[in-house]
Amino acid sequence: MRPSSLILAAVGLTGTALAHGDHGSGSQKPIVDENASWMVKHMAEEHHVENFDAASFFALHDFDGDSTWEGLEILRTYGLMDDSNKHVSQQRRDEIVRDIMNMIDYDRNGVITKDEFVRFIEVEKKTLPDMGTGPGHHGDDEYEYEIHHWEKYHDDNTKLEDLTHPEDIEHFKKHEEMELEEERLAQMDRIAIIEENIPAKFRRSG
Numbered sequence: 645m646r647p648s649s650l651i652l653a654a655v656g657l658t659g660t661a662l663a664h665g666d667h668g669s670g671s672q673k674p675i676v677d678e679n680a681s682w683m684v685k686h687m688a689e690e691h692h693v694e695n696f697d698a699a700s701f702f703a704l705h706d707f708d709g710d711s712t713w714e715g716l717e718i719l720r721t722y723g724l725m726d727d728s729n730k731h732v733s734q735q736r737r738d739e740i741v742r743d744i745m746n747m748i749d750y751d752r753n754g755v756i757t758k759d760e761f762v763r764f765i766e767v768e769k770k771t772l773p774d775m776g777t778g779p780g781h782h783g784d785d786e787y788e789y790e791i792h793h794w795e796k797y798h799d800d801n802t803k804l805e806d807l808t809h810p811e812d813i814e815h816f817k818k819h820e821e822m823e824l825e826e827e828r829l830a831q832m833d834r835i836a837i838i839e840e841n842i843p844a845k846f847r848r849s850g
Contacts, residue, residue, distance in 0.1 A: 698765035
């Protein structure tokens with residue numbers, strides 16, 4: 645059973661104090677050498693991909709599908725749109741974009757094309773540097789929870805009572821809060837406007 649199948653049932657856990665469960669022996673796959681490049685670690689940790697080429701890496705991180713990388717796509721690739729990096733200053737973000745552009749934007753037109761990226765990686769034999777911003781979280785909450793927690797510590801045989809890790813509780817608590825907010829808004833939409841409660845000066849004249 646995948647996380648999405650347990651959401652409605654699991655939100656009931658959030659109101660109960662639960663002990664931290666044993667995280668078990670789950671490990672990240674594929675395993676990469678600790679001295680591997682940031683790109684290799686990123687693809688393993690964020691995408692579970694071991695073998696890739698420059699073109700496929702570029703396409704995977706061309707988030708708006710326009711065949712170029714712009715500043716925001718560089719920031720997102722490095723996980724700077726994720727809450728885990730909300731402490732990173734705007735100055736540091738600007739530096740990262742500028743550094744990557746200076747390395748790869750050969751024609752200095754303000755964007756990086758696939759050809760430029762392939763040239764950087766495969767012709768010049770270089771790699772994206774580690775900017776100290778972590779592995780590059782750039783999925784939504786559901787994706788990040790599944791790839792960094794569920795796949796490590798749970799599987800399709802996981803039962804509701806097994807979801808006792810703090811990460812599980814926090815994840816499903818967010819779902820509960822979202823559902824409560826959606827219900828609150830739905831209730832407001834259903835409230836009929838009672839004419840008697842409207843001040844006379846604002847009522848429509850019959």
